[in-house]
Amino acid sequence: xxxxxxxxxxxxxxxxxxxxxxxxxxxxxxxxxxxxxxxxxxxxxxxxxxxxxxxxxxxxxxxxxxxxxxxxxxxxxxxxxxxxxxxxxxxxxxxxxxxxxxxxxxxxxxxxxxxxxxxxxxxxxxxxxxxxxxxxxxxxxxxxxxxxxxxxxxxxxxxxxxxxxxxxxxxxxxxxxxxxxxxxxxxxxxxxxxxxxxxxxxxxxxxxxxxxxxxxxxxxxxxxxxxxxxxxxxxxxxxxxxxxxxxxxxxxxxxxxxxxxxxxxxxxxxxxxxxxxxxxxxxxxxxxxxxxxxxxxxxxxxxxxxxxxxxxxxxxxxxxxxxxxxxxxxxxxxxxxxxxxxxxxxxxxxxxxxxxxxxxxxxxxxxxxxxxxxxxxxxxxxxxxxxxxxxxxxxxx
Amino acid sequence: xxxxxxxxxxxxxxxxxxxxxxxxxxxxxxxxxxxxxxxxxxxxxxxxxxxxxxxxxxxxxxxxxxxxxxxxxxxxxxxxxxxxxxxxxxxxxxxxxxxxxxxxxxxxxxxxxxxxxxxxxxxxxxxxxxxxxxxxxxxxxxxxxxxxxxxxxxxxxxxxxxxxxxxxxxxxxxxxxxxxxxxxxxxxxxxxxxxxxxxxxxxxxxxxxxxxxxxxxxxxxxxxxxxxxxxxxxxxxxxxxxxxxxxxxxxxxxxxxxxxxxxxxxxxxxxxxxxxxxxxxxxxxxxxxxxxxxxxxxxxxxxxxxxxxxxxxxxxxxxxxxxxxxxxxxxxxxxxxxxxxxxxxxxxxxxxxxxxxxxxxxxxxxxxxxxxxxxxxxxxxxxxxxxxxxxxxxxxx
Numbered sequence: 001x002x003x004x005x006x007x008x009x010x011x012x013x014x015x016x017x018x019x020x021x022x023x024x025x026x027x028x029x030x031x032x033x034x035x036x037x038x039x040x041x042x043x044x045x046x047x048x049x050x051x052x053x054x055x056x057x058x059x060x061x062x063x064x065x066x067x068x069x070x071x072x073x074x075x076x077x078x079x080x081x082x083x084x085x086x087x088x089x090x091x092x093x094x095x096x097x098x099x100x101x102x103x104x105x106x107x108x109x110x111x112x113x114x115x116x117x118x119x120x121x122x123x124x125x126x127x128x129x130x131x132x133x134x135x136x137x138x139x140x141x142x143x144x145x146x147x148x149x150x151x152x153x154x155x156x157x158x159x160x161x162x163x164x165x166x167x168x169x170x171x172x173x174x175x176x177x178x179x180x181x182x183x184x185x186x187x188x189x190x191x192x193x194x195x196x197x198x199x200x201x202x203x204x205x206x207x208x209x210x211x212x213x214x215x216x217x218x219x220x221x222x223x224x225x226x227x228x229x230x231x232x233x234x235x236x237x238x239x240x241x242x243x244x245x246x247x248x249x250x251x252x253x254x255x256x257x258x259x260x261x262x263x264x265x266x267x268x269x270x271x272x273x274x275x276x277x278x279x280x281x282x283x284x285x286x287x288x289x290x291x292x293x294x295x296x297x298x299x300x301x302x303x304x305x306x307x308x309x310x311x312x313x314x315x316x317x318x319x320x321x322x323x324x325x326x327x328x329x330x331x332x333x334x335x336x337x338x339x340x341x342x343x344x345x346x347x348x349x350x351x352x353x354x355x356x357x358x359x360x361x362x363x364x365x366x367x368x369x370x371x372x373x374x375x376x377x378x379x380x381x382x383x384x385x386x387x388x389x390x391x392x393x394x395x396x397x
Numbered sequence: 398x399x400x401x402x403x404x405x406x407x408x409x410x411x412x413x414x415x416x417x418x419x420x421x422x423x424x425x426x427x428x429x430x431x432x433x434x435x436x437x438x439x440x441x442x443x444x445x446x447x448x449x450x451x452x453x454x455x456x457x458x459x460x461x462x463x464x465x466x467x468x469x470x471x472x473x474x475x476x477x478x479x480x481x482x483x484x485x486x487x488x489x490x491x492x493x494x495x496x497x498x499x500x501x502x503x504x505x506x507x508x509x510x511x512x513x514x515x516x517x518x519x520x521x522x523x524x525x526x527x528x529x530x531x532x533x534x535x536x537x538x539x540x541x542x543x544x545x546x547x548x549x550x551x552x553x554x555x556x557x558x559x560x561x562x563x564x565x566x567x568x569x570x571x572x573x574x575x576x577x578x579x580x581x582x583x584x585x586x587x588x589x590x591x592x593x594x595x596x597x598x599x600x601x602x603x604x605x606x607x608x609x610x611x612x613x614x615x616x617x618x619x620x621x622x623x624x625x626x627x628x629x630x631x632x633x634x635x636x637x638x639x640x641x642x643x644x645x646x647x648x649x650x651x652x653x654x655x656x657x658x659x660x661x662x663x664x665x666x667x668x669x670x671x672x673x674x675x676x677x678x679x680x681x682x683x684x685x686x687x688x689x690x691x692x693x694x695x696x697x698x699x700x701x702x703x704x705x706x707x708x709x710x711x712x713x714x715x716x717x718x719x720x721x722x723x724x725x726x727x728x729x730x731x732x733x734x735x736x737x738x739x740x741x742x743x744x745x746x747x748x749x750x751x752x753x754x755x756x757x758x759x760x761x762x763x764x765x766x767x768x769x770x771x772x773x774x775x776x777x778x779x780x781x782x783x784x785x786x787x788x789x790x791x792x793x794x
Contacts, residue, residue: 001507001649002561003506003507003652004505004507004531005509006509007505007652007656008652010652010656012655012658034459035459037454037455037456037458040454042458045450049446049447050443050446057437058434058435059434061437061439061442061635062431062635062636063430063431063631063636097661098662100660100661101661104659104661108401110398111401129659130660133505133659196398226398238458238459239662240456240458240460240665240666241666241667242494242664242665251398251400252398252400255407257409258404258407258526258530259404259530262523262527263498263661264498264660264661265497266639267639268494268637268665268668269638270638271665
């Protein structure tokens with residue numbers, strides 16, 4: 001039995017493999033990408049579930065339509081229109097099985113074998129592997145504190161043939177935590193129109209702003225159907241339920257419905273209904289405010305500890321939201337090598353290599369602050385500081 | 398924006414579009430593919446859900462591993478090994494988001510552009526569209542009362558190049574309701590080995606036997622890793638939860654895990670845990686026995702009514718299980734034309750065209766007996782008989 005060409009060279013995501021080994025009660029995990037389980041609105045969902053089973057089981061447990069549960073679609077259309085200024089004119093919103101499925105369906109519907117997907121470098125490996133699974137060729141664009149370097153993006157669009165997608169996580173990027181500035185969003189959109197390329201705006205963290213101004217989604221600029229916005233309930237309600245949504249040009253989204261029909265028929269209806277009722281009866285914005293308060297405190301604590309415990313030659317981003325901080329070691333260092341030292345300290349991090357387009361080692365690593373407790377942050381960052389000191393010493397730096 | 402080649406010619410499944418229009422309180426629907434909502438074990442699931450929210454919400458609502466919830470995988474391995482004689486040696490079992498995802502992941506991991514997928518003709522359109530979405534070329538093999546014609550299958554395997562998959566629903570086939578005989582299963586497996594082709598054994602109905610002998614899964618014959626078995630909880634617990642499983646050769650299944658990671662990260666964990674607890678605490682076999690009793694009675698009733706109300710020139714299959722009966726009108730008739738007459742009678746059926754590989758009209762249609770009540774069956778089949786009479790009269794037959 002031969003594996004298909006598209007899948008034969010694809011390996012499991014390095015992070016997910018690392019995650020498997022970093023689950024242990026005595027390990028302080030900064031390697032996760034999870035939201036904090038303390039923040040799941042489980043009491044509210046329990047009440048809703050009870051009622052769904054009592055009154056609506058015949059519907060909630062039955063097959064449904066591929067586009068998703070209509071009331072939820074309408075609630076999200078209204079929310080995204082009113083609160084985030086994303087116009088639904090010429091656009092459609094469907095429910096997908098987590099933001100990841102939005103990326104997958106978009107790739108399936110837009111990318112032919114050998115087409116180019118331009119992405120941030122580093123970027124979210126889960127998305128990069130999805131593009132690879134449709135035989136896309138990835139071209140990475142470097143990042144700085146304001147996100148993707150747009151001059152470099154323009155160069156790529158000028159020189160590469162068959163570019164079909166610009167994949168970006170513009171807000172609190174994974175893994176770097178940085179946000180694409182408004183000025184760059186405008187330029188990115190203009191380039192997408194000029195070169196007729198789809199911007200796939202992957203935005204699972206956009207509701208998690210802790211400080212600074214809220215930068216509007218790129219999708220708010222879209223008058224020409226060049227932006228597909230992928231959102232998720234994973235970071236504000238629960239990731240285990242696998243419910244997300246996409247908003248994009250009607251023609252593309254209706255093809256994505258056909259693709260989704262072949263992938264999983266529809267997203268699990270019980271939780272589409274549960275999320276809909278949650279939005280109806282509870283104040284999502286108030287809940288998000290609580291998440292923000294908890295995560296802001298953790299992020300501030302982590303930054304404070306990093307300033308206290310890290311060698312001054314280690315630089316790091318100072319995100320205004322999201323779940324991640326990106327740390328850069330001095331030149332000549334290796335994130336992978338550092339992991340040997342952090343392992344001894346029972347602290348887990350993700351080496352930068354896991355996020356680079358070329359899958360090459362680099363002198364950076366990613367930290368997550370949403371999962372560890374305040375105490376674990378203090379203790380773990382101190383241990384990580386020691387590991388860094390030992391590593392730098394061993395490198396004669 | 399250009400839609401990718403693989404998706405540009407793909408249309409939504411005709412049945413799903415028909416289903417959308419056949420939902421109405423005054424219509425008797427024989428067009429569904431749903432299990433009966435009366436049979437969902439919703440009280441049991443409600444109890445389990447309550448407990449999951451109370452004690453295990455932090456886990457059940459969090460991210461999980463792509464392979465699926467381990468206890469459920471182990472329970473299903475044991476069940477399929479002990480009860481259905483499927484050896485796990487050299488095989489792996491993973492949880493997928495409904496049987497449909499099993500088909501999708503298999504296609505993605507095995508089929509290259511232009512490769513051939515051999516399938517029964519007629520067959521389940523949802524699967525055929527999935528193969529098309531990976532640029533497979535479909536070659537249909539005719540059916541009779543014992544399932545796929547194996548001589549014709551051999552001819553195809555001899556003459557076609559790059560055949561990668563034999564797609565079969567061997568037990569209570571959709572749409573025909575027929576079962577592939579044991580003798581033919583053996584021959585199909587031998588051919589798969591000889592030509593090194595994967596048998597994708599799609600078996601969502603295999604636990605729903607109402608009469609006759611249970612024919613063992615093709616997978617029980619597999620000593621060489623040429624069979625992938627796709628199963629589902631959709632027809633015995635609930636389809637809305639989107640939980641299924643596949644069993645297949647380790648190398649293939651581990652690639653399917655990588656593909657699944659890119660599609661939806663994992664199946665919704667809450668219901669994987671719920672199904673696991675259901676299996677642990679309740680007697681699934683007893684529940685299946687109840688489903689069988691209800692469906693057997695409905696099937697018998699439908700056959701009885703068909704014998705009473707249908708023109709004698711209409712022939713039909715007499716399934717030993719599953720959800721469907723396949724009816725054939727006299728030569729020269731059209732399933733699509735008949736629908737004009739059934740519409741007036743407020744009865745919905747699915748014309749055979751929706752299942753043929755060439756998507757051409759034919760003189761057949763599919764009936765579902767799991768959804769309508771006994772009363773609806775009596776009334777609806779009588780109305781359908783009238784519609785057939787009127788149609789045959791209009792055709793001067």
